[in-house]
Amino acid sequence: MARQTTKLDTKKVSAELFTLTYGALVTRLLKDYENIDDVNKQLERMGYNIGIRLIEDFLAKTNCGRCYDFRDTAEKIQLAFRTYLGVFPQVSNWSAANDEFSLLFDNNPLTEFVELPDHCLNLKYSNIFAGILRGACEMVQMEVTSWFVQDQLKGDNITELRIKFIKKLEDAIPVGED
């Protein structure tokens, strides 16, 4: 096996395999659960498990410091999407209180090969994102919630993920630290 180089675009291949694997997982879940809401919940839960681990990798890689406000957080989340999925979501639609914003995706890597059949219209296909964000933010003492407002899979022009800040998790800080 002397040849070291490959003609394949490694990055693209692993991204596509990720997409396909996620798709296979969703298909599996749809078979296992009768209720589509349960599938959404399960995806969110899996995302949460990923998020609580992923944040550590993110902090190690990017050398990010503390966020000063939620706008700061939004930028970091945007950066995370760029780092891990190679997409550039736009941050917009801030609420007046600065505690809610939207991420706008022109293209969503998870749904690249996907079409939703008619009986799955309630499915939040990319709900794993919501879980990842909840898990990751929880590990940095923030409770957030997120949901899809628009989804290209359901015929909208863009995919819009709305993220809302709920509260700071004071109790999670170990004793003796600020």
Added chain:
Amino acid sequence: MASQDVLFEFLHHEIVAYCNSKSKKEKEDVSELEYIGFACGYRIIERLTKDWPRFKEELDMLKFLCTDFWSSIYQRQVDNLRTNHQGVYVLFDNEFRFLSRISEGNQYLEFAPQYVSYTCGLIRGALANLGITCIVTAEVHLMPACRFHIQVQKS
């Protein structure tokens, strides 16, 4: 390790954990995981080989799998490929990625099947789409090394 691969690894962990929780009754049941791998392998290989020169023989396809395919997914080529030229191939990966996060040695050997079956399926699916029907099994003696046995079914 590239960032995207970290995400893929976490996703793989979640799938393993999920399939595990589903198959509590039969603890050794890894067929779901294998099937997920199969479905992915079957699809991805079609995209990869679209613009690839036609393979001359079985061994060429196996070589493609061990070098280009493997290195795009696991960031390294298979360390060694052996064959008896009668339809049996053995792939040696001395540092299999999905096992590299588990402590080395044989303390957790009983969990190894869950972490290699996705890849067994992936190989089987990829070869199936290339026109080779086969059985893929894995063997782990000492983590993180892993061997994949491919037995081609002659029709």
